[in-house]
Amino acid sequence: MPGLLSRERIIAQPGFNRWLVPPAALAIHLSIGMAYGFSVFWLPLSKAIGITQSVPCPAEMGFLARLFATSCDWKISTLGWMYTLFFVFLGSSAALFGRWVERVGPRRAGVVAAFCWGGGFVISALGVHLHQIWMLWVGSGVIGGCGLGLGYISPVSTLIKWFPDRRGMATGMAIMGFGGGAMIGSPLANLLMNHFKTPTSVGVTQTFVTMGLIYFVSMLCGAFGYRMPAPDWKPEGWTPPAGSNAMITRRHAHVSRAWRTPQFWLLWTVLCMNVSAGIGVIGMASPMLQEVFGGKVIGLVGALQDLTEDQRTQVATIGAGFAALLSLFNITGRIVWASLSDYWGRKRTYVVFFALGIVLYSLAPTAGRLGSVPLFVSIFCIILTMYGGGFATIPAYLADMFGTQHVGAIHGRLLTAWSTAGILGPVLVNYIREYQIDRGVAPGSAYTTTMYILAGLLVIGFIANLSVKPVDDRFFMSDAQLAEERRLAHEGGARR
Amino acid sequence: MSETRSSPVSWVLVVVAWGAVGLPLAWGIYKTLQTAVKIFR
Numbered sequence: 431m432p433g434l435l436s437r438e439r440i441i442a443q444p445g446f447n448r449w450l451v452p453p454a455a456l457a458i459h460l461s462i463g464m465a466y467g468f469s470v471f472w473l474p475l476s477k478a479i480g481i482t483q484s485v486p487c488p489a490e491m492g493f494l495a496r497l498f499a500t501s502c503d504w505k506i507s508t509l510g511w512m513y514t515l516f517f518v519f520l521g522s523s524a525a526l527f528g529r530w531v532e533r534v535g536p537r538r539a540g541v542v543a544a545f546c547w548g549g550g551f552v553i554s555a556l557g558v559h560l561h562q563i564w565m566l567w568v569g570s571g572v573i574g575g576c577g578l579g580l581g582y583i584s585p586v587s588t589l590i591k592w593f594p595d596r597r598g599m600a601t602g603m604a605i606m607g608f609g610g611g612a613m614i615g616s617p618l619a620n621l622l623m624n625h626f627k628t629p630t631s632v633g634v635t636q637t638f639v640t641m642g643l644i645y646f647v648s649m650l651c652g653a654f655g656y657r658m659p660a661p662d663w664k665p666e667g668w669t670p671p672a673g674s675n676a677m678i679t680r681r682h683a684h685v686s687r688a689w690r691t692p693q694f695w696l697l698w699t700v701l702c703m704n705v706s707a708g709i710g711v712i713g714m715a716s717p718m719l720q721e722v723f724g725g726k727v728i729g730l731v732g733a734l735q736d737l738t739e740d741q742r743t744q745v746a747t748i749g750a751g752f753a754a755l756l757s758l759f760n761i762t763g764r765i766v767w768a769s770l771s772d773y774w775g776r777k778r779t780y781v782v783f784f785a786l787g788i789v790l791y792s793l794a795p796t797a798g799r800l801g802s803v804p805l806f807v808s809i810f811c812i813i814l815t816m817y818g819g820g821f822a823t824i825p826a827y828l829a830d831m832f833g834t835q836h837v838g839a840i841h842g843r844l845l846t847a848w849s850t851a852g853i854l855g856p857v858l859v860n861y862i863r864e865y866q867i868d869r870g871v872a873p874g875s876a877y878t879t880t881m882y883i884l885a886g887l888l889v890i891g892f893i894a895n896l897s898v899k900p901v902d903d904r905f906f907m908s909d910a911q912l913a914e915e916r917r918l919a920h921e922g923g924a925r926r
Numbered sequence: 927m928s929e930t931r932s933s934p935v936s937w938v939l940v941v942v943a944w945g946a947v948g949l950p951l952a953w954g955i956y957k958t959l960q961t962a963v964k965i966f967r
Contacts, residue, residue: 447936453943460947607947613954655943666931727965751964758958807965 437535438920442657448592448665454655455585455604458540461645461652462547462581463611465516468570470616472506474623474632478558479503481632500561508563512571514852519575521849524583527576528842529685532835533919536584540653543581544646550574551642558635579845581649582608584656586825587838591659594834595668597826598776602768605822609761615641661916677777681906682833684915688840693831693901696894700780701824702847702854703891707791707884708817709855714863714877715756715810716749721874722798722806733874752807759811760818767819768826776827777898783816784892791885795878821848831901835915858883 432438479485480503487502496508531539550570557565585604593600622640626633664670670680688694724733727748728741737745771779790809797806828844829837859880866876907915 445932445936447932447940449940450936450943453940453947456947456951460951607951610951610954613958614950615954617954617957651946748965751962754958754961755965758955758962 432920435534435538435541436920437533437537437658440535440537440656440658441660446657448659450655451585451589451592451657452600452603454652455589456607457652457655458543458581458584458649459604459607460611460614461648462543462578463608464615464619464641464645465513465520465574465578465611466609467612467616467619468512468516469510470619471623471634471637472509474627474634475509475558476503476506478561478632478634481630497564498562504563509566511567515567515571516575516578517852518849519572520578520582521846521852523576523579524842524845525579526842527580528583528839529836531580531583531842532587532685532839535658535919536588536656537653539580539584540649540656543577543584544649544653546573546577547581547649548577548642548646550577551638551645555635555638555642558638579842582845583838583842584653586841587834587836588656588658590825590829590834590837591663593665594670595665596769596772597829598768598771598779598823599765601825602765602822605768605825606761606764606818608821609757609764609818613757613761618644675775676900677775678830679833679901679906681903682835682912682915683840683901683905684907684911685836685839685843687905688832688836688901689843691832691901691905693898694840694844696898697824697827697831698844698847699894700891700898701820701844702851703887703894704780704783704787704817704820705848705851706855706858707787707887707891708813708820709851710859710880710884711791711810711813712756712817713856713859714880716753718798718877719752719803719806720745720749722877723801723803724874726801727803752810755807756810756814759814763815763818764822767815768822771819771823771826776823776830777895779819779823780827780895781892783820784888784895787813787816787888788885788892791881791888794881798874798877831898833906835907835912 476484479501484503485501487496487499491499491502496502527539550573553569553573554566557563557569586601589600589604590597619637619641622637623633626636626640671678683691719727721734725731725737725741725745728744730737730741734742734745767779767783774782790813794806794809794813797809824844825837825841828840832840862880862883863876866879867873
């Protein structure tokens with residue numbers, strides 16, 4: 431009898447309702463999406479020793495000594511390395527283990543992801559308790575990052591197979607969860623830290639343990655909720671459209687050949703440019719609003735530096751509200767654009783992302799110069815929908831180009847574009863900004879060149895997307911090779 | 927191979943499963959909206 435986690439055990443019985451699969455995927459993506467919300471821990475963790483205020487390490491203390499120091503607090507910049515580790519290990523693990531996920535099926539991958547992500551929280555809790563920053567990096571950053579990668583790709587292939595008629599919408603639902611995870615996790619973390627904090631503790635240790643357990647259970651529920659359709663299953667009453675659309679193949683490329691095609695690298699460039707520009711904008715949208723408009727956002731005249739401390743706090747509160755508004759548009763874009771791509775086609779959807787994006791990125795500085803807050807806010811909200819939409823539409827684009835057999839593994843390799851963008855976007859934005867300010871440009875004006883350069887990245891993405899043509903026949907598997915792949919993946923086993 | 931019609935019980939399960947993920951998400955969106963509305967005040 432096949433094991434509890436095996437792929438054969440999760441082939442659905444006839445009559446299984448396919449709408450049960452998206453919530454299973456959401457349970458996993460909403461859990462791992464907390465990666466975006468980790469900044470909620472930075473301030474309390476930077477006071478883990480001092481409790482009311484941070485205790486700085488002696489200036490002469492070296493890097494290694496700081497890794498093991500238990501008598502002084504961590505800097506926020508040191509804690510921030512966790513973000514880099516998250517996205518580097520997300521991409522790397524998805525690329526390395528994508529093939530394994532295809533072979534063993536989504537349930538086993540989901541369970542391993544639950545152990546990595548939940549376990550990472552527990553190791554981090556121990557790291558906070560012992561005040562060892564390296565344990566947080568290894569626990570949440572490396573092990574948790576691997577959980578992110580496995581969890582992120584685990585439902586992709588399954589959802590595309592259950593929804594051949596709405597590939598974009600199906601993957602959009604799951605990937606919307608990754609965008610929404612921090613919306614649940616951040617306020618929950620605040621509630622828990624307030625509950626657990628004492629005069630001698632900031633409450634992060636207990637919060638990490640509690641959240642680790644919650645995410646572990648939630649991800650296990652998701653993993654055990656996954657079901658695979660039988661091979662060649664299709665929805666009742668649906669027939670694949672007559673083979674007139676060359677941009678949607680009915681054949682299947684092997685992952686080891688797919689990544690050697692020009693199409694793979696063009697789509698890699700498409701994702702990398704869209705995400706680099708988006709990450710750049712996310713990082714600077716709120717400070718840009720505050721510095722460009724200054725007192726105007728609270729109905730006063732004057733630049734930010736001319737305001738009183740109290741007025742600056744009010745402006746910062748508006749900035750936080752703007753960041754929250756952007757996160758709502760980010761998750762909305764994931765489901766809306768991905769669903770629209772089912773009707774428009776993937777290539778056309780990305781043409782809209784890039785063409786509209788180039789116009790909006792270039793218009794943002796003008797909106798600042800005109801002093802129009804509503805226009806400025808609207809531009810960034812639309813940009814954020816396209817950032818989210820880019821993530822959510824790419825799995826369906828890959829399925830259209832390379833077929834569904836290895837789409838999860840191919841998507842895993844493509845996610846290295848995300849890791850690259852996670853470094854490229856912030857580095858580019860910070861470097862350009864510092865370069866300009868060092869040369870005497872006013873902080874409020876330093877964003878203009880940055881926005882034009884980000885628009886330039888979108889031009890590269892636009893050209894890459896236009897260059898995508900159907901994959902050459904020689905890259906697809908023969909019928910015999912496909913049958914062998916299906917045999918290796920134990921497809922068509924016991925029904926549950 | 928085609929889908930056979932889903933049973934009414936399976937639709938109850940669908941509502942429960944969507945509720946289990948939808949309610950926390952709705953709470954998260956509500957909390958985010960509470961912060962976001964500050965920009966309109």
